[in-house]
Amino acid sequence: MTKAIYPTEKFSAIQTPFYYYDLDVLRATVDEINLHASKTNFHVHYAMKANVNPSVLEVIKNAGLGADCVSGGEVEAAINAGISPSKVVFAGVGKADWEINLGLDNDIFCFNAESIPELEVINELAAAKGKIANVALRINPNVSANTHHYITTGLNENKFGINLSELDQVTDLFPTLANVKLIGIHFHIGSQITDMTSFQGLCVKVNEIQEHFSTRGIELQHVNVGGGLGINYEHPNHFPIPDFASYFKIFRDHLILQPHQTLHFELGRAVVAQCGSLISKVLYIKHGTSKKFAILDAGFTDLIRPALYQAYHRIENLNSELKMEAYDVVGPICESSDTFAKDYSMNETKRGDLIAIRSAGAYGEIMASQYNLRKLPKAYTSDQLK
Numbered sequence: 001m002t003k004a005i006y007p008t009e010k011f012s013a014i015q016t017p018f019y020y021y022d023l024d025v026l027r028a029t030v031d032e033i034n035l036h037a038s039k040t041n042f043h044v045h046y047a048m049k050a051n052v053n054p055s056v057l058e059v060i061k062n063a064g065l066g067a068d069c070v071s072g073g074e075v076e077a078a079i080n081a082g083i084s085p086s087k088v089v090f091a092g093v094g095k096a097d098w099e100i101n102l103g104l105d106n107d108i109f110c111f112n113a114e115s116i117p118e119l120e121v122i123n124e125l126a127a128a129k130g131k132i133a134n135v136a137l138r139i140n141p142n143v144s145a146n147t148h149h150y151i152t153t154g155l156n157e158n159k160f161g162i163n164l165s166e167l168d169q170v171t172d173l174f175p176t177l178a179n180v181k182l183i184g185i186h187f188h189i190g191s192q193i194t195d196m197t198s199f200q201g202l203c204v205k206v207n208e209i210q211e212h213f214s215t216r217g218i219e220l221q222h223v224n225v226g227g228g229l230g231i232n233y234e235h236p237n238h239f240p241i242p243d244f245a246s247y248f249k250i251f252r253d254h255l256i257l258q259p260h261q262t263l264h265f266e267l268g269r270a271v272v273a274q275c276g277s278l279i280s281k282v283l284y285i286k287h288g289t290s291k292k293f294a295i296l297d298a299g300f301t302d303l304i305r306p307a308l309y310q311a312y313h314r315i316e317n318l319n320s321e322l323k324m325e326a327y328d329v330v331g332p333i334c335e336s337s338d339t340f341a342k343d344y345s346m347n348e349t350k351r352g353d354l355i356a357i358r359s360a361g362a363y364g365e366i367m368a369s370q371y372n373l374r375k376l377p378k379a380y381t382s383d384q385l386k
């Protein structure tokens with residue numbers, strides 16, 4: 001069994017549970033993104049919702065990526081991290097007035113607008129400041145992402161975006177809105193997408209929608225296809241970097257862009273998931289009637305994905321090379337859903353062993369809570385522990 005290499009001796013001096021970010025993995029990942037994206041002048045806006053750890057953001061900023069934000073807090077975090085507002089896109093179905101004003105005050109690149117009432121409010125708030133807001137319409141392409149239903153967002157019945165049936169109505173509205181400028185169209189069909197044909201399906205739909213605008217004589221400068229590229233949760237050691245080459249190639253091969261158009265992406269998970277692990281300690285091994293429980297000091301307050309989405313995360317015992325045994329790997333929280341994995345095969349485990357829960361760099365630390373009045377997990381990086 002291939003295990004990741006961790007500075008385990010350094011870990012033993014740190015209070016668990018904590019997040020550990022391998023910044024070398026992150027740097028290699030963003031280099032790979034830049035290598036493939038720069039070939040055709042693709043613009044990648046990192047989806048801040050995945051992780052806003054300052055050390056992680058620093059690497060992302062240094063790599064020159066922009067930011068995809070879904071709240072005023074994220075817009076502030078992106079700008080504070082040194083990401084230029086000219087690379088910030090701001091999405092979300094429920095932008096509050098103060099959040100829109102924040103975007104306007106900072107002259108962000110673009111608002112991804114999700115409804116007619118929102119367009120009207122952006123117009124009104126921009127007018128009050130004597131500004132023109134750049135807007136991309138988030139359109140619901142009705143493409144299936146073939147992923148978990150909680151993280152599918154591109155189907156008609158989702159709350160996100162403007163439905164295709166409303167497109168004419170919205171297009172007709174723009175000439176009446178003096179303080180918004182339609183600069184592009186935006187899509188996002190879901191997350192943890194590993195079936196590349198979903199992205200191909202998106203391209204086909206985007207091409208059709210582009211026709212809608214060009215037949216009406218509307219020029220769009222930008223197309224934003226969102227994020228969603230999945231990662232390999234089963235084999236993080238073998239596939240630490242997602243296949244960006246194939247991903248970008250899908251869009252290069254199937255999307256028809258006008259010569260003046262630029263293509264934008266909003267990748268979150270694919271950028272940061274594999275660089276992060278949740279490091280925890282085994283508190284107890286408890287013998288049930290027919291199974292063994294490895295009770296960790298980390299719970300769903302630290303990493304909620306298994307409880308919320310039945311998500312699989314690879315789990316490694318960093319201190320044991322003993323024979324493989326089956327455990328239910330659980331946390332200390334007073335709910336049965338506080339289970340990381342059932343009947344999971346791990347090297348024989350004892351109290352005090354360090355456990356790494358892998359691929360936790362995306363939607364891990366940022367989704368932590370204080371339920372049961374637990375402490376929020378701290379985070380350390382490979383640079384700090386060198």
Ligand code: LLP
Pocket residue numbers: 047049050068091151153188190191192226227228229266267268269270305309362363
């Ligand atoms: N753009 C938009 C408009 C989004 O809604 C999302 C994610 C992204 C970009 C980034 O998607 P990514 O490249 O990371 O797949 N908490 C869930 C994931 C929720 C994703 C929500 N939207 C999880 O832990 O799996």
